[in-house]
Amino acid sequence: MIQHFVAFQAMKDDILNQIEASRQxxxxxxxxxxxxxxxxxxxxLEIALRNDIKDNFLQLAVTCASVICCRVSPKQKALITRLVxxxxxxxxxxxxxxxxxxxxxxxxxxxxxxxxxxGMQAVMASDFSIPQFRFLERLLxxxxxxxxxxxxxxxxxxxxxxxxxxxxxxxYEMYSRFSGDVLYDGWYMVMFNxxxxxxxxISLGVLEQDVSSDICLQFPALYQQGQKGIxxxxxxxxGWMGNGILTSxxxxxxxxxxxxxxxxxxxxxxxxxxxLGLTTYTTIVWTVNCQIALIITHFTWxxxxxxxGSIFSWYIFLLFYGAxxxxxxxxxxxxxxxxxGPAPMxxxxxxxxxxxxxxxxxxxxVIQRSFYPMDDHVIQEMKYxxxxxxxxxxxxxxxxxxxxxxxxGFSARVDAKILYLKDxxxxxxxxxxxxxxxxxxxRSISTNPLENRx
Amino acid sequence: xxxxxxxxxKSKKTSKKPEYSRxxxxxxxxxxxxxxxxxxITSFLAIAFLFIPIGLVSLFASERVVEIVYRYDQDxxxxxxxxxxxxxxxxxxxxxxxxxNITVPKKMDPPIFVYYQLDNFYQNHRRYVKSRSDKQLxxxxxxxxxxxxxxxxxxxxxxxxxxxxxxxxxxWSLFNDTYNLIKKDKVLNINKKGIxxxxxxxxxxxxxxxxxxxxxxxxxxxxxxxESIPLSKQxxxxxxxxxxxxxxxxxxxxxxxxSLEAHDTITVVLENNYNTYSxxxxxxxVLSTTSWIGGKNDxxxxxxxxxxxxxxxxxxxxxxxYVFKPRPLGDPSYLSWNRKAVN
Numbered sequence: 107m108i109q110h111f112v113a114f115q116a117m118k119d120d121i122l123n124q125i126e127a128s129r130q131x132x133x134x135x136x137x138x139x140x141x142x143x144x145x146x147x148x149x150x151l152e153i154a155l156r157n158d159i160k161d162n163f164l165q166l167a168v169t170c171a172s173v174i175c176c177r178v179s180p181k182q183k184a185l186i187t188r189l190v191x192x193x194x195x196x197x198x199x200x201x202x203x204x205x206x207x208x209x210x211x212x213x214x215x216x217x218x219x220x221x222x223x224x225g226m227q228a229v230m231a232s233d234f235s236i237p238q239f240r241f242l243e244r245l246l247x248x249x250x251x252x253x254x255x256x257x258x259x260x261x262x263x264x265x266x267x268x269x270x271x272x273x274x275x276x277x278y279e280m281y282s283r284f285s286g287d288v289l290y291d292g293w294y295m296v297m298f299n300x301x302x303x304x305x306x307x308i309s310l311g312v313l314e315q316d317v318s319s320d321i322c323l324q325f326p327a328l329y330q331q332g333q334k335g336i337x338x339x340x341x342x343x344x345g346w347m348g349n350g351i352l353t354s355x356x357x358x359x360x361x362x363x364x365x366x367x368x369x370x371x372x373x374x375x376x377x378x379x380x381x382l383g384l385t386t387y388t389t390i391v392w393t394v395n396c397q398i399a400l401i402i403t404h405f406t407w408x409x410x411x412x413x414x415g416s417i418f419s420w421y422i423f424l425l426f427y428g429a430x431x432x433x434x435x436x437x438x439x440x441x442x443x444x445x446x447g448p449a450p451m452x453x454x455x456x457x458x459x460x461x462x463x464x465x466x467x468x469x470x471x472v473i474q475r476s477f478y479p480m481d482d483h484v485i486q487e488m489k490y491x492x493x494x495x496x497x498x499x500x501x502x503x504x505x506x507x508x509x510x511x512x513x514x515g516f517s518a519r520v521d522a523k524i525l526y527l528k529d530x531x532x533x534x535x536x537x538x539x540x541x542x543x544x545x546x547x548x549r550s551i552s553t554n555p556l557e558n559r560x
Numbered sequence: 561x562x563x564x565x566x567x568x569x570k571s572k573k574t575s576k577k578p579e580y581s582r583x584x585x586x587x588x589x590x591x592x593x594x595x596x597x598x599x600x601i602t603s604f605l606a607i608a609f610l611f612i613p614i615g616l617v618s619l620f621a622s623e624r625v626v627e628i629v630y631r632y633d634q635d636x637x638x639x640x641x642x643x644x645x646x647x648x649x650x651x652x653x654x655x656x657x658x659x660x661n662i663t664v665p666k667k668m669d670p671p672i673f674v675y676y677q678l679d680n681f682y683q684n685h686r687r688y689v690k691s692r693s694d695k696q697l698x699x700x701x702x703x704x705x706x707x708x709x710x711x712x713x714x715x716x717x718x719x720x721x722x723x724x725x726x727x728x729x730x731x732w733s734l735f736n737d738t739y740n741l742i743k744k745d746k747v748l749n750i751n752k753k754g755i756x757x758x759x760x761x762x763x764x765x766x767x768x769x770x771x772x773x774x775x776x777x778x779x780x781x782x783x784x785x786x787e788s789i790p791l792s793k794q795x796x797x798x799x800x801x802x803x804x805x806x807x808x809x810x811x812x813x814x815x816x817x818x819s820l821e822a823h824d825t826i827t828v829v830l831e832n833n834y835n836t837y838s839x840x841x842x843x844x845x846v847l848s849t850t851s852w853i854g855g856k857n858d859x860x861x862x863x864x865x866x867x868x869x870x871x872x873x874x875x876x877x878x879x880x881x882y883v884f885k886p887r888p889l890g891d892p893s894y895l896s897w898n899r900k901a902v903n
Contacts, residue, residue, distance in 0.1 A: 125883065197873070212752060249866055281805075281806050281807060282685060285686040285687065315590075316587065335714070360863070363859050366806050366809065367806070367809055368627070368810070368854055368855025369810075369850055371674065372851065374812055374815065374855075375812065376804075376810050378802045379803055383805075403592060403593070404874050405590055405591040405592070406588040406589065431838065432698065434762050439759055444757065445759075448855070451854050453564065454614065454853070455860070458867070460868060465867070465871075475816040476878075479887070480896075484890060484894050486592070487596075488890035490594055502705065542678055
């Protein structure tokens with residue numbers, strides 16, 4: 107037993123020494139960009155991942171560009187993933203194809219399974235599954251990038267739209283002594299999130315693209331927008347909430363001040379709750395749908411049908427609801443046909459309120475696009491702006507600059523080879539120049555007689 | 561031959577590639593609008609050129625509308641009762657007739673609409689709005705449907721509880737001031753027909769429903785109704801029961817079909833019956849003509865002109881900015897990795 111313990115202590119000390127030595131090598135390295143690789147095997151890992159020395163090991167591993175663990179058991183794979191996740195606090199991705207990768211896949215933040223040779227276990231345990239390893243690039247750079255933008259736009263818009271809708275109800279309470287009278291009919295409120303504004307959001311979340319997939323692959327730097335989290339930051343959340351609050355104020359105040367107390371029709375009729383509710387609600391439906399039209403950058407026929415169809419279906423709903431007998435439609439009986447539709451005031455108010463509500467966001471968009479454009483805006487202009495002469499050379503150059511110099515993998519080896527060859531060439535050149543400089547012929551034709559002596 | 565077909569069959573079985581469709585591969589034909597300087601200036605100018613004419617037309621229409629607002633609730637209380645207005649207004653034996661004068665500022669063309677305006681009267685309070693029975697109003701068969709109308713639902717007529725038709729607080733608080741307008745010693749005819757919405761008179765208020773036991777309880781809230789006229793013809797009641805959206809509202813009283821000349825003096829003889837004094841409300845008599853946008857509404861025209869003006873201003877600003885500080889479209893120096901290199 108004691109022998110076992112002594113042998114174990116010796117191994118542990120040995121590994122600790124190796125870790126320290128390697129760390130020193132890295133620190134002493136003059137060229138800070140030179141990549142290091144760490145190779146560990148299963149048995150060493152068993153000791154290195156123990157609680158007392160795992161921090162040293164992880165510190166070393168994280169500074170290396172690449173870590174290769176061989177002969178590891180599935181449990182160790184999961185353990186490494188968990189430790190790296192906890193130690194670095196960063197987002198981890200695990201990819202594997204066999205049953206032994208399942209633990210690791212489940213442990214990482216994102217688990218990717220490759221379906222194929224080794225069966226479907228990895229696929230069933232994973233978040234995403236791909237058929238071949240090479241599709242990982244597409245998954246991250248194209249779909250990851252698109253997904254990030256779609257989800258952030260969708261969430262921010264959803265918050266905005268519900269703030270606009272809900273706050274107008276609260277503002278009305280100020281006019282009704284907080285007694286709880288509701289400005290809108292019950293069915294209007296049910297329809298809002300169900301039919302009238304949900305389909306455009308779905309089309310935004312499913313189909314939105316800022317640049318096409320081949321451009322995403324050509325400019326991997328666009329992926330960094332997701333890593334830096336620039337589309338879903340506190341600034342943006344508060345901005346959209348503010349937009350919602352402002353819009354709801356504009357809608358509420360304009361509708362109240364324009365529609366009362368004077369008559370709103372040539373026939374001298376005045377507005378009552380049903381008319382005010384209908385007009386306010388119509389402006390909300392228009393504003394919210396036009397706002398999403400301003401956000402969307404990729405309009406297919408689906409988006410058009412959903413957005414304009416939602417607005418149109420609101421009028422259809424009003425016609426049907428108003429045609430129901432008064433037992434069911436109560437205040438809304440024949441509201442659009444008889445009372446509100448024929449009044450020019452109704453349509454004019456809607457136009458005014460929609461434009462005023464959207465003007466602040468539009469101005470913000472214009473200023474950002476003109477003076478502080480983001481990467482995807484510039485690339486969109488380069489590719490889709492019709493008046494721009496797309497210089498092929500410039501395109502390729504930007505493509506190249508958008509990739510960071512890599513430290514690992516195929517391109518790194520190619521770069522290293524190129525560097526080595528350049529170095530060789532330089533040495534040869536220097537040798538030739540030196541030999542010419544020292545050649546007897548040159549010495550003989552040089553004017554300084556003293557030089558001959560050297 | 562056999563080998564070829566075998567090979568073809570084999571490749572069909574082993575390929576797992578899904579069917580290509582433009583939708584699943586997200587390659588649907590799409591319009592990708594780019595906000596270029598041209599679009600920016602075009603949109604601002606388009607809004608300006610649309611809004612400024614609409615604003616001018618609306619403002620012009622509103623300017624043509626003539627509106628006279630005559631507040632009478634303060635002046636119509638006689639001197640001796642000004643200390644205890646509540647008692648005066650509730651006493652059915654005091655004299656409520658009041659005479660005043662209004663001057664017509666500009667020529668008013670018929671039809672001239674007569675409204676009464678109430679301020680600080682919350683017809684949109686939830687319990688007030690609920691206090692009615694639409695079923696009862698529609699048909700005589702539902703006379704006893706008075707559940708929502710408490711406490712103005714039933715009347716104890718010598719031991720028997722009979723329903724009040726129409727029940728509820730809205731009907732109970734019916735406005736009952738009356739107005740007579742006299743011009744040059746001739747009474748102007750105020751047409752009180754056709755002041756309610758057609759859907760109300762034809763459908764929602766039944767022609768076989770007659771008022772019963774109305775205002776029979778101790779507390780009288782407003783006007784009384786003629787029991788021989790069916791509800792579908794009681795247009796004052798119908799207009800009153802369309803609850804207003806805001807605490808300051810007008811309701812149509814009648815229409816005058818003769819014109820009023822500028823500087824005419826109209827004598828108003830009114831019955832100041834309605835009690836707005838207990839809650840600090842105000843009563844006003846309004847005469848107004850209308851235009852295609854309705855009554856007097858300068859706000860709409862001004863709002864349109866303001867927005868049109870702002871957009872024009874923005875368009876001009878952006879034109880100047882694009883001329884003096886242009887950013888060439890698709891300029892790669894704005895890409896973040898190039899900017900970082902510059903920094």
